[in-house]
Amino acid sequence: MDFLPPRNDAFSAPAMAAEGVARSDAVASNSAANRKLFKSRVPIYPKEVDGLYRNLKWAMMAITLSIYYLTPWLRWNRGPGAPGQAVLVDLAHERLYFFFIEIWPQEVYYITGLLIMAAVSLFLINALFGRLWCGYSCPQTVWTDLFIWVETRIEGDRAARIRLAAAPWTAGKVAKRVSKHAIWLLFAVGTGGAWVFYFNDAPTLFHQLVTGAASLGNYAAIAGLAFTTYSLGGLMREQVCTYMCPWPRIQAAMTDTEALGVTYRRDRGEPRGPHKKGQPWEGRGSCIDCNQCVAACPMGIDIRDGAQLECINCGLCIDACDDIMMRIELPKGLIAFDTEANVERRLAGKPARFRFLRPRTALYGGILVLVAAIMLLTLSFRHTLDLDVMRDRNPNFVTLADGAIRNAYTLKLMNRTGQARTLTLSVNGITARSVNVIGVGDVKGAVPLVVDADKVRTLRVLVTVAKPDLAASHALNFTLGDTNGKESRNVAAIFVPGDVK
Amino acid sequence: MAKREVDEVSGTETTGHEWDGIKELDTPMPKWWLGLFYACIVWAIGYWVVYPAWPTLSGYTHGMLNHSQRDDVTANVAALKSARSVKEAALRDASLADIQRNPELQQFAMAAGKTLFGDNCAPCHGAGGQGARTYPNLNDDVWLWGGKLSDIQHTITVGIRSTSPDTRQSQMPAFGHDGMLKPAEIGDLAEYVVHLSGRPANAKAVRRATKLFADNCAMCHGADGKGNRSMGAPNLTDNEWLYGPNREDIADQITNGHGGEMPTWGGRLSPEEIKALAVYVHNLGGGE
Incomplete structure (x- = not known):
């Protein structure tokens, strides 16, 4: 039930309640009788439109779905023994492959950086052009759009779908409904199916899936994602955006009147009303109240109510309206990507202008460039070898028979390249009686150590000091370098000579 | 209704319930x-x-x-055993020296050894093998029965003063308790042992104890007090004291002849597990 009075309707003259007392037509909208605890969903039957934004949306759907479905099948030669898949999350071996990049678990901060960049990009795009993410590239939008496309192909456009929903259950209706849900489920299974390929070698897993040899986890992941795709994209649709997604709330707090958005130009449209051919346009707005923008909206809103939380900025109402404007021979763009500030400016008789450079956009842009620069820099100077040093704490130190003190260190030598490498390890900064690498023996100076391709070699190193100064702990350095001297890692550690007070 | x-x-x-005019x-x-x-x-x-x-x-x-968690556990344990079987077989067939030379096998032995040590050895020797009074430190370079891989493997297998017929066996006599030496003589001997380890001691007592040491102690600990591994007799000249370094500790040990007991693990752990443990203990730092 809608308690708002219809817009632009002149209030009917209130009846008099008594002599000299006007009667209000207020309704107690929150009275126990009117209040409902549960609001059932009112189904939305978006009308298919044709136009620039619809075509952009088709294009984005094709691009994003192609990326999603095809990426796991791209091959990338990393040499023998390494996975040949361009994009692969190898959980079993703790590696993430992205074309020429290979990330180890220790470098998960690259993913943090990527997430920061994604978030800031979202803010920046939002501040410039509004919720393009919501309207064009969010998986929820893309799959909902795809599912509505399937629905339209099978059940017909808006009017036919409304008729079908109201129609009794005949064999024809059952056939349409069953085929619609079946095709939805096929797409949903494909979605989950594509997901698991990112975590496994795609051709191998495909063969396993078909022959029933894949692990239960893969089937469960496919079933789970098929279920969420089917229910979120097919059944819940706009409710996900309206009730479940946090972004509309965050976005509402972060937007401003200079951000582009799908805008009903009320400066041009109002006052609205039906128009008969031949009537003059003077003294009234361009909006003929045909409601085509409402019929086209997949979110079930009226864009003419202004900016609202539910609007995903897909622009389908623009296409619907432009079509009508052409037919009544008015200029297009009654609904357009515009700003609230421009509407106000035009109402005030000032020219419209777009302010893309604002403190907000400069800040987001700056952060984005900064994070991207840091990421690029660290990625280009990324070490292909690394060293971790962990000193034994239990026991903290060992007293030998002759009174010398020994500390033990566990070293992890990491080789992040695809070839076995000889790395040199040296211990400096302390006058040691002996440095013993277990399994290698007593060493002097730089020791050559072979680390296999893409592997971590763990070594225990014992450092013995004959007569250490017992007063304090000593500093020492472990240095790992490659034989051609191009790369080296220096790790500072301490030597504990006893129960240092 | x-x-x-x-x-x-x-x-x-x-x-329909009502309390003081308030209806539920x-x-x-x-x-x-x-x-x-x-x-x-x-x-x-x-x-x-x-x-x-x-x-x-x-x-x-x-x-x-027909689900049973007990069957699940049995199946899981069997699966684990079969997953380990390849490396375990490699461990069984490799010599101790081979294991040390093969990084992959060594890593497997170290991982298995670490768990085994935590389960079986840590209660006495400490989580890091650092030992405690009366329980030897396994990190240092002092070994009563030898610190080579094979020595360690043998010690773990047969134990010390254990129930195994092949056990490593040594017995420090309780000189005071059994009346073999008088308290004064024991005091002199303790002074002598302190002197042996290079610490200042009462010269008169040391002189008095010289003959006592040769008569009673040298048989096992050697004339120079450097010990004898074949008998498990500790070196008395170094810095390591299983029963304490002070005169009182040493006198107590001469009087009472303490001897700890290490169980035999031969029947409880498999030969591969003992091999893995030997490699682990050897790699703690003291291995010879």
């Missing part, structure tokens, strides 16, 4: 909650059919799946 009273403020039925509302359960509740009941019925559920006089209903 009689028509129930409806509260006019909230529009909800009341339960009978607010219906939320629909989603009721839905879940009924779904759980349906689920439970399915569960009874599929899984073991009800006790019977002689056992319990097994359910269609």
Whole structure:
């Protein structure tokens, strides 16, 4: 039930309640009788439109779905023994492959950086052009759009779908409904199916899936994602955006009147009303109240109510309206990507202008460039070898028979390249009686150590000091370098000579 | 059913209970909650059919799946054993020296050894093998029975003063307790041992004890006090003291002849496990 009075309707003259007392037509909208605890969903039957934004949306759907479905099948030669898949999350071996990049678990901060960049990009795009993410590239939008496309192909456009929903259950209706849900489920299974390929070698897993040899986890992941795709994209649709997604709330707090958005130009449209051919346009707005923008909206809103939380900025109402404007021979763009500030400016008789450079956009842009620069820099100077040093704490130190003190260190030598490498390890900064690498023996100076391709070699190193100064702990350095001297890692550690007070 | 009273403020039925004029509302359960509740009941019925559920006089209903967690554990343990079997076989067939030379095998032995050490050895020797008074430190370079891989393997297998017929056996006599030496003589000997380890000692006592040491101690500990590994006799000239470094500690040991006991692990751990443990202990830092 809608308690708002219809817009632009002149209030009917209130009846008099008594002599000299006007009667209000207020309704107690929150009275126990009117209040409902549960609001059932009112189904939305978006009308298919044709136009620039619809075509952009088709294009984005094709691009994003192609990326999603095809990426796991791209091959990338990393040499023998390494996975040949361009994009692969190898959980079993703790590696993430992205074309020429290979990330180890220790470098998960690259993913943090990527997430920061994604978030800031979202803010920046939002501040410039509004919720393009919501309207064009969010998986929820893309799959909902795809599912509505399937629905339209099978059940017909808006009017036919409304008729079908109201129609009794005949064999024809059952056939349409069953085929619609079946095709939805096929797409949903494909979605989950594509997901698991990112975590496994795609051709191998495909063969396993078909022959029933894949692990239960893969089937469960496919079933789970098929279920969420089917229910979120097919059944819940706009409710996900309206009730479940946090972004509309965050976005509402972060937007401003200079951000582009799908805008009903009320400066041009109002006052609205039906128009008969031949009537003059003077003294009234361009909006003929045909409601085509409402019929086209997949979110079930009226864009003419202004900016609202539910609007995903897909622009389908623009296409619907432009079509009508052409037919009544008015200029297009009654609904357009515009700003609230421009509407106000035009109402005030000032020219419209777009302010893309604002403190907000400069800040987001700056952060984005900064994070991207840091990421690029660290990625280009990324070490292909690394060293971790962990000193034994239990026991903290060992007293030998002759009174010398020994500390033990566990070293992890990491080789992040695809070839076995000889790395040199040296211990400096302390006058040691002996440095013993277990399994290698007593060493002097730089020791050559072979680390296999893409592997971590763990070594225990014992450092013995004959007569250490017992007063304090000593500093020492472990240095790992490659034989051609191009790369080296220096790790500072301490030597504990006893129960240092 | 009689028509129930409806509260006019909230529009909800009341339960008919009233206290001091306050009536209890009978607010219906939320629909989603009721839905879940009924779904759980349906689920439970399915569960009874599929899984073991009800006790019977002689056992319990097994359910269609005939599921048993005990069988799961058995299967999991078997799967684990078969997954380990390749490396375990390699461990069994490799010599100790080979294991040390092969990084992959060594890593496997170290990982297995670490767990085994925590389960079996840490209660006495400490989590890091650092030992404690009367329990030897396994990190240092002092070994009563030898610190080579094979020595360690043998010690773990047979134990020390254990129930194994092949046990490593040594017995420090209780010189004082059994009346072989007088307290004064024991005091002199303790002074002598302190002197042996290079610490300042009473010269007169040391002189008096020289003959006592040769007569009573040198047989096992050697004339120079450097010990004898074949007998498990400790070196008395170094800095390591299993029963304490002070004069009183040494006198106590001469008087009472303490000797700890290490169990034999031969029957409890498999030969591969003992190999892995030997490699682990050797790699703690003291291995020879």
